Amino acid sequence: MITPAFELTQDPDFLTIIIKVPYARASEFDLYFEGEDFKFYAKPYFLRLTLPGRVVEDGREKASYNTDKGIFTIQLPKEIPGQYFEGLDMLTSLLAPKKSRSAKPLVEEIAASAEVSEEEEEEFDWEIEQTPYKESAESAQPLQNCYGFGNLRSGVFQRLQDELSDVIDIRDPDQIPVGERRRKRLAAEAAKFDPDHYLADFFEDEAIQHVLKYKPWWVDAHKKMTALQGESHQEEDTPKFVVFSEEEREQLRKFTNKSYLLDKRSCHHVYLGLIDILLAYCYEICVNEGEKNVESSWNIRKLSATLCWLESFSNIHDVLISFGRRVLCYPLHRHFGLVTRALNDTVMILQLGKAAVLKCLLDIHKIFRENDPAYILNDLFITDYCIWIQKSKSRKLAALSESLQKTTLTKSHLGFELEELEAAALLVQEEESMLRAAGTVSKQQLPSSESETSDSEESSSTSSSETEGSDSDELESSASEDGKKNSLQGTLQGEGTAPLIDCNGLRQGTKSLAFEVSDEKSKVSLQSTSVPGKLIEELEKQMHTAIRLSEQPEGLATASCVLQEQEEPCVSDPDRFSKESTGKGNFLEVSSKTNPLLFLSSTNEDEN
Incomplete structure (x- = not known):
């Protein structure tokens, strides 16, 4: 059997029960009510309710059926007119509980309206702590x-x-x-x-x-x-x-x-x-x-x-x-x-x-x-x-x-x-607000102090302008000397053999050679930051390096480098080297069977 959808309403004289039974046969239904019991049957729907109040059959009862909506509306007279039925919204409690299959119920529920239950209800104290659980009993x-x-x-x-x-x-x-x-x-x-x-x-x-x-x-x-x-x-x-x-x-x-x-x-x-x-x-x-x-x-x-x-x-x-x-x-x-x-x-x-x-x-x-x-x-x-x-x-x-x-x-x-x-957060907030206020006051005092410092800046600017002339002369003379020292660096970098270190000792790249130039002695030290020491020793055994510095009539510094293999004698004859001049300046031409600079650069790349 199917429990149909239902709801209950009331007025002072009648209890109205609305039952929804779609697709049911209106010609075959049974209705029974007496006192607090109500039963309704229309195949395949069955409804049994325990009403919160008593109803009576006195000829005023009415029942109607809406075939389009499939709704039964039943009006039952109250036994006591004007009585209010409590709990009509509590639909679950209105449904009659299922009967036990045993001949005699194992547990019988005493009526809730007994006087004993009312006394217990009044003695129920919400503030008194009940008997607590004991850990020993729980652990056992x-x-x-x-x-x-x-x-x-x-x-x-x-x-x-x-x-x-x-x-x-x-x-x-x-x-x-x-x-x-x-x-x-x-x-x-x-x-x-x-x-x-x-x-x-x-x-x-x-x-x-x-x-x-x-x-x-x-x-x-x-x-x-x-x-x-x-x-x-x-x-x-x-x-x-x-x-x-x-x-x-x-x-x-x-x-x-x-x-x-x-x-x-x-x-x-x-x-x-x-x-x-x-x-x-x-x-x-x-x-x-x-x-x-x-x-x-x-x-x-x-x-x-x-x-x-x-x-x-x-x-x-x-x-x-x-x-x-x-x-x-x-x-x-x-x-x-x-x-x-x-x-x-x-x-x-x-x-x-x-x-x-x-x-x-x-x-x-x-x-x-x-x-x-x-x-x-x-x-x-x-x-x-x-x-x-x-x-x-x-x-x-x-x-x-x-x-x-x-x-x-x-x-x-x-x-x-x-x-x-x-409290601690409020104190921190107050301190931050005081610091902000102090910062605002200091910013307001800044314009007066800035006006005082502007006068000193003007006086210092006049004295610095007087020294600019003498400083510029010194800078021009030092620039010409630096140009002479850097001529060798620019020439060797134009060959593109390897990154070099200039005459002032500045490193050019990770794979670089260091040229140290001094007025007393003319020598070159070839160094590599990435080539192992054994390879450098082998290269030093196979070659000798010499640099000869000569001054040109125009005052520009040029360099001649003699690079030889180990089996050739160390020669300082300048006739073996030819020096060509271009419009861009003097540069160095290496005339040897092997170019050790190129060899060293390629060796470094292979090692890496």
Whole structure:
């Protein structure tokens, strides 16, 4: 059988049930209702509901069917006219639970309306820390560490080791007790906290102030509820401010209705975990201004220690401290103002009632469902929360919101020395502003000092102009002497044999020869910076070098070089060398069987 899409509305006298059964036979349907029971059958659709109030068959009941849309509309008279039926939006809780196959149920659920449950509800104190887990007992039973909704799951991650790192931050949660998880979480947060990132968001908070102005849907709903609070604040007024979309209703119909047997401590953990998840969700909605993106799933599960570290909190203050620390460690915007904003939004959602809480949980369920690794968190937490919240007591949510509103959270509670960091940063900022002010004053005094120095510059310029004449004469005479010394360098560089070192000792290139010229003796020393010493020794054995300097009538210095092989005698006869003159100047012509300069240059290149 197929459970059809349905919704319920009411007025003071009638309960209206709208059932969508496309492609059903209108001629073949059955309808039954009595008291709180309602049954509808139209092949292949079957619907059974447990109504929140009693209806009666008195002749005023009506039923109609729209063949084009395939919609049944059924109006049932209320047994008590004017009675308000609570929880008509909680579609999952209206579906009758499946019967057990055994002849007798193994566990029987006591009616929630018993007087004992009401007394326990009043004695429930949110501020009193529950009995903590003992490490000795946990370590004695390492395989029984539980987590998930109400700590009802264990051994899940033993089968999901490959996807574990993408979902939660703790490894081997089945082997790690709750106390050890908390210590590891605090250590990871302390290592992750970045003072520079925090101070950057503290001083440059334009983007953060912009997102803080965003108002999600629950702000307007809370204003409307507060406006009517003075007139007649009743529980039936709250559902008017929370409207479920068709997609959300469809998701509610897909859930399987079931009951949760939770003891007092587990119930306490469930409520505190709900606060932690709602805080992370409110932060995500605020910073992204209601828009979803690829990081939405990461933000929610990373900021909630319940989801990320499988944490079980013992009081509300610990929940707020954990959330505040994680906001200042992990997301892009790390500002304490975002922590306060998420806290205020969570109080509003809880004050709006379980319909608002359910709407937020359905949105979280959708975000995790569309993210591949995060679907595990739906199975562990969110799906059970969506089913459980529909049966929770409104007065417990009201008490929870009141306790959350009274709990204070300051920067000193987070343990990161935020106030000291801010004070030190403000002192540095003040010193920098004082230095800038001092620099501005000194710049204003600069024009007067510059006028005083200009006079001295003018007087020095007159004296320097007088010495320019004498200096220019000296420069001309030195230039003529330098020209004579550089004539040999220009001639040898024109041959293109190898880079040389000029007469002043300046090196020309890496592969170079050094010519040292002195007035007392005429000699040449051939050196190579890249040729090995043995090769130079062999070359010195094969050749002899001599330079003879002679002065021309015009006063230009020329050089004659005698280069011979080892078997020829050392000759200083100038007749073996011919000197030719061109219009560009005097140059050297080498007349020998082998040109040792060319030989040396080519040898250097081969060695390299």
